[in-house]
Amino acid sequence: MMGSVKMHKGLWLVLGLVALAVAPLVVYPVFLAKVLCFALFAAAFNLLLGYVGLLSFGHAAFFGFAAYCGAHVTKVWGFGPEVAILTGTAVGAGLGLVFGAIAIRRQGIYFAMVTLALAQMVYFVALQAPFTHGEDGIQGVPRRPLFGLIDIGSNIAIYYFVLAVFLIGVFIIYRTVHSPFGQILKSIRENEPRAISLGYDTDRYKLIAFVLSAGLSGLAGSTKVLVFQLASLTDVQWQMSGEVVLMTILGGMGTMLGPIVGAAVVVSMQNYLAQVGSMTTIVQGAIFVVCVLLFRRGIVGELAAFLRSRRKTPAEPESSYQQAGAAAPAPERPRGG
Amino acid sequence: MVDILGVPMPVLMGQLLLGLINGAFYAVLSLGLALIFGLLNIINFAHGAFYMLGAFVAWLALQYLGIGYWPALIVAPLVVGVFGVIVERLLLKRLYELDHLYGLLLTFGLALVIEGTFRQLYGISGQPYQLPESLSGGINLGFMFLPKYRAWVIVASLVMCLATWLIIERTKLGALMRAATENPDLVRAFGVNVPLLVTLTYGFGVALAAFAGVLAAPIYSVNPIMGSHLIIVVFAVVVIGGMGSIMGAVVSGFMLGVFEGLTRVFWPEASSVVIFVIMAVVLMVKPAGLFGRTA
Amino acid sequence: MSKLKTALMAGIASVALAGTAQAEITNNVVKIGVLDDMSGVYADLAGEGSVLAARMAVEDAGGSVAGSPIEVISADHQNKADIAANVARQWIDTDQVDVVVDVGNSAAALAVQEVTETKGKVHLNSTAATTALTNEKCSPTGVHWTYDTYALANGTGKALVEQGAKKWFFITADYAFGHSLEENTSKAVKSAGGEVVGSVRAPFPNNDFSSYLLQAQGSGADVIAFANTGGDFVNALKQAQEFGITQSGQKIAGLLVFLTDVHSLGLESTKGLTITTGWYWDQDEDSRAWADRFAERNGGKRPTMVQAGVYSAVSHYLKAIAAIESDEGKPVVDQMKQTPINDMFAKNGKIREDGRMVHDMKLVQVKTPDESKGEWDYYKILSNIPGDQAFMPLSESTCDLVKQ
Numbered sequence A: 001m002m003g004s005v006k007m008h009k010g011l012w013l014v015l016g017l018v019a020l021a022v023a024p025l026v027v028y029p030v031f032l033a034k035v036l037c038f039a040l041f042a043a044a045f046n047l048l049l050g051y052v053g054l055l056s057f058g059h060a061a062f063f064g065f066a067a068y069c070g071a072h073v074t075k076v077w078g079f080g081p082e083v084a085i086l087t088g089t090a091v092g093a094g095l096g097l098v099f100g101a102i103a104i105r106r107q108g109i110y111f112a113m114v115t116l117a118l119a120q121m122v123y124f125v126a127l128q129a130p131f132t133h134g135e136d137g138i139q140g141v142p143r144r145p146l147f148g149l150i151d152i153g154s155n156i157a158i159y160y161f162v163l164a165v166f167l168i169g170v171f172i173i174y175r176t177v178h179s180p181f182g183q184i185l186k187s188i189r190e191n192e193p194r195a196i197s198l199g200y201d202t203d204r205y206k207l208i209a210f211v212l213s214a215g216l217s218g219l220a221g222s223t224k225v226l227v228f229q230l231a232s233l234t235d236v237q238w239q240m241s242g243e244v245v246l247m248t249i250l251g252g253m254g255t256m257l258g259p260i261v262g263a264a265v266v267v268s269m270q271n272y273l274a275q276v277g278s279m280t281t282i283v284q285g286a287i288f289v290v291c292v293l294l295f296r297r298g299i300v301g302e303l304a305a306f307l308r309s310r311r312k313t314p315a316e317p318e319s320s321y322q323q324a325g326a327a328a329p330a331p332e333r334p335r336g337g
Numbered sequence B: 001m002v003d004i005l006g007v008p009m010p011v012l013m014g015q016l017l018l019g020l021i022n023g024a025f026y027a028v029l030s031l032g033l034a035l036i037f038g039l040l041n042i043i044n045f046a047h048g049a050f051y052m053l054g055a056f057v058a059w060l061a062l063q064y065l066g067i068g069y070w071p072a073l074i075v076a077p078l079v080v081g082v083f084g085v086i087v088e089r090l091l092l093k094r095l096y097e098l099d100h101l102y103g104l105l106l107t108f109g110l111a112l113v114i115e116g117t118f119r120q121l122y123g124i125s126g127q128p129y130q131l132p133e134s135l136s137g138g139i140n141l142g143f144m145f146l147p148k149y150r151a152w153v154i155v156a157s158l159v160m161c162l163a164t165w166l167i168i169e170r171t172k173l174g175a176l177m178r179a180a181t182e183n184p185d186l187v188r189a190f191g192v193n194v195p196l197l198v199t200l201t202y203g204f205g206v207a208l209a210a211f212a213g214v215l216a217a218p219i220y221s222v223n224p225i226m227g228s229h230l231i232i233v234v235f236a237v238v239v240i241g242g243m244g245s246i247m248g249a250v251v252s253g254f255m256l257g258v259f260e261g262l263t264r265v266f267w268p269e270a271s272s273v274v275i276f277v278i279m280a281v282v283l284m285v286k287p288a289g290l291f292g293r294t295a
Numbered sequence C: 001m002s003k004l005k006t007a008l009m010a011g012i013a014s015v016a017l018a019g020t021a022q023a024e025i026t027n028n029v030v031k032i033g034v035l036d037d038m039s040g041v042y043a044d045l046a047g048e049g050s051v052l053a054a055r056m057a058v059e060d061a062g063g064s065v066a067g068s069p070i071e072v073i074s075a076d077h078q079n080k081a082d083i084a085a086n087v088a089r090q091w092i093d094t095d096q097v098d099v100v101v102d103v104g105n106s107a108a109a110l111a112v113q114e115v116t117e118t119k120g121k122v123h124l125n126s127t128a129a130t131t132a133l134t135n136e137k138c139s140p141t142g143v144h145w146t147y148d149t150y151a152l153a154n155g156t157g158k159a160l161v162e163q164g165a166k167k168w169f170f171i172t173a174d175y176a177f178g179h180s181l182e183e184n185t186s187k188a189v190k191s192a193g194g195e196v197v198g199s200v201r202a203p204f205p206n207n208d209f210s211s212y213l214l215q216a217q218g219s220g221a222d223v224i225a226f227a228n229t230g231g232d233f234v235n236a237l238k239q240a241q242e243f244g245i246t247q248s249g250q251k252i253a254g255l256l257v258f259l260t261d262v263h264s265l266g267l268e269s270t271k272g273l274t275i276t277t278g279w280y281w282d283q284d285e286d287s288r289a290w291a292d293r294f295a296e297r298n299g300g301k302r303p304t305m306v307q308a309g310v311y312s313a314v315s316h317y318l319k320a321i322a323a324i325e326s327d328e329g330k331p332v333v334d335q336m337k338q339t340p341i342n343d344m345f346a347k348n349g350k351i352r353e354d355g356r357m358v359h360d361m362k363l364v365q366v367k368t369p370d371e372s373k374g375e376w377d378y379y380k381i382l383s384n385i386p387g388d389q390a391f392m393p394l395s396e397s398t399c400d401l402v403k404q
Helices: A002-026 A028-049 A059-075 A080-103 A108-128 A156-175 A180-190 A192-197 A202-228 A238-251 A256-273 A277-291 A300-313 B010-042 B045-064 B069-091 B100-122 B150-171 B172-182 B184-189 B194-216 B226-241 B246-266 B268-272 B274-285 C002-018 C047-060 C080-093 C106-119 C151-164 C174-193 C210-218 C230-244 C259-265 C285-297 C303-325 C328-339
Strands: B139-140 B145-147 C031-037 C068-076 C099-102 C123-126 C142-144 C167-173 C195-202 C223-227 C251-254 C274-277 C363-365 C379-385
Touching: A002 A028, A002 A059, A002 A156, A002 C251, A028 A059, A028 A156, A028 A202, A028 A238, A028 C080, A059 A080, A059 A202, A059 A238, A080 A202, A080 B274, A080 C167, A108 A238, A108 B100, A108 B226, A108 B274, A156 A180, A156 A202, A156 B100, A180 A192, A180 A202, A180 B010, A192 A202, A202 C080, A238 A256, A238 A300, A238 B100, A238 C068, A256 A277, A256 A300, A256 C363, A277 B100, B010 B045, B010 B150, B010 B172, B010 B194, B010 B226, B010 B246, B010 C210, B045 B069, B045 B100, B045 B194, B045 B226, B045 C047, B045 C174, B069 B194, B069 C259, B100 B226, B139 B150, B145 B150, B150 B172, B150 B194, B150 B246, B194 B226, B194 B268, B226 B274, B246 B268, B246 B274, B246 C210, B268 B274, B268 C195, B268 C210, C002 C195, C031 C047, C031 C080, C031 C303, C047 C068, C047 C099, C047 C285, C068 C080, C080 C099, C106 C123, C106 C142, C106 C174, C123 C303, C123 C328, C142 C328, C151 C174, C151 C251, C151 C274, C151 C363, C151 C379, C167 C174, C167 C210, C174 C195, C174 C223, C195 C210, C195 C230, C210 C223, C210 C230, C223 C230, C230 C251, C230 C259, C274 C379
Parallel strands: C031 C068, C031 C099, C099 C123, C123 C142, C167 C195, C167 C223, C223 C251
Antiparallel strands: B139 B145, C274 C363, C363 C379
């Protein structure tokens, strides 16, 4: 049984990759690239919310500030895109370390509020610092050749560049979640006192996860800059922090695929509703309410639960995680204080 | 003329007074948030939207029903309070068994819906609301010209905060609320209708926000996004005061208003960020906030 | 018949001039994209009204040009530069949009300028204020139509100093637009013989200006100038009155005030304000006639200068296409630059090589409630500022299209 599930997974993976590879021939590549950037952002965010149970309301700071730094590095200092996204990652991780050091001891709502307030400080820095150019943002960011060799100027080329970044990012998240480190994170989510009593320094584990999530958010932010050739205040505003929460919850927190699906849905919605005034805000808010009330597991989580309930035979264990003493991948609720 | 750090005394006094006025808004808003958090354990992200609703109801009442400022000061909080009760009964009630974070997310979504709807209906440039006749003009204090209306804002907020405090500390209803905050199961065992208490508390907290909204209407334009500017600051105020602490909410509300005013004198650009800096510092030194019991 | 003949002649002439222009309309449709803030601070002064203005221009052109139909589409950029860039890019890449129109908010406008320049499509800007559009960010296919910070600063700054208001204090919205407005105005004030006694930068957006007003009040300035716009301006002005600033003899100067701001504040609050505007609906017979038509379809709301600018810009654009029978970006703009603009918006307006549409600006004063004959009767025109004095001279331009 396990074997066939694995084979299934492999098949789906190949199909998914093929779909991603041919997608730009059918759909507008810049739009796809945007979806991938946000999907990576949401996946990084989910690492924290879904697997550690920490709701950060300040992830826009990592995403947006990394975007500024990436843009500056490639526009003003003339470095290539690989340096830009590495800088973005480093900046995101660095900020994450500072945020984490202050916030990590707080739990639940306190954690959310503290991250929100810290992100607000970053927002004001982005508004005031001369290099960010305030409301104008950093515009006209060039798409320089990758490693000085490969041209990524065209829309199609930039899509494949983003796809590569996205796959690397998601792979890192996947490896983290499925490592012993990931198991400890999940056990912290389920029962922190127990994890402490087992001798784990849970604050340190949470901090590492936080830094990782922030760094990958930075990667996503600085990659987005190369797609749109623009870094702006939008990406550091607190509404952006809300948006990534929405993507993750809508898609299904604590699942690998969920945030990606959620990002795709939210970005497409914004794209098609952009024509009708405040509808985007209203619909996003309504989706939030409906998700929280009715579909707490999100699209992917509900789907998986549905499939499981059809397939499950009574004696079969739900997943390998439970044998390891941790929880099933789709949690009913994150832990809070 | 006496100077303090190069700032003339009158200017400093003026700024302090202005800070106190701002603080009055922070205090009323964070008081409502603290009440709701105390009993429901929900961070009411929609608080800013309810504040905005209060101002809008006052404006609509004037526009279409000819209801003036003074009646609106009572009517608008009532209307919005009832709306809050409906929200609690229909939506929030379903989340009490779950993690508190879901309450935060639900009210966040709600805030988006309410604000989006009003933006769609009324645009964003703001609707004018005239000062009530009896409070126009001002008093010359020597160091500044204090508009009567601003003085009224301080008085009204103080009275409102004091009244709320008296209700909670001195009445039977307040005693029940405090008890239900501590141990809802025990209070229920005594035959008290706890869900009703919770509903009323939410309604009251929301009505406080609407009250602040009506107070704000004549000063700032009545604007669909007036709440979303303010709410994040008020969150920080609540965290600094200690979540759920009534006293903490009121005191830190006024105090932070004054701090902000001071910053405006010495370093205006930093005034929008100073409260968050204070929050970070307070949390590092006193994790539960200034007046909080436990984290 | 003779009309067709002239059009044909003009077409041949300009084809010969432009050289590379192909006499054809791409995709057999001329598509106009109105990209604007439909829900934010500029929604009332531009927004749907700008879309209506563009539609009216299309209808007045007969709904088709050079044998191809004209379509108008619109989108909300929510005041975000990234959304603006994204929509513009997508419009051009997948929806065959030929021209992006209006684009309020300086940041969004600069982002669109970047995209349209790379793609060789036209950008007709009416609502944005920044002079960067015709300076460091100028584009061979970009035209800036209605006004800019330089013209505002020059008009209001000079006029007030001449009225005897020598000492200035600025309350500036703390972002690029506010900074450039303050900078331009300071220059104008100083060159007219005034001085700047202080300035303070307020966060953007902001709803409490009382402390800045207090500082301004204590500064001993004759004029307190608001280098902000929209909701910020409305709040700042209301509070200035509350604190008795106008009663105490200090003057208020709004550097960028729209008709809709005056409407929402009411005349009691705004009377006596001196404003520089690119157009006023009641300025002459033509403008009144057009404004009547506009208001009829806009719920009675009179057009602002930027909405009128959209109409004028789109009309002129369509005429240029008719003349050269092509909708290719650069040739059309070149053609636009060769013909003067004479319509209800401008008399003898002319587009310079840097993309600046130079026309007369108006210095106006807001009427008192007694002077006003009814709703929307808000301004009396003090003077006409000739175009060559109103806008930044080409000699100061940093645009690389200008041959120095």
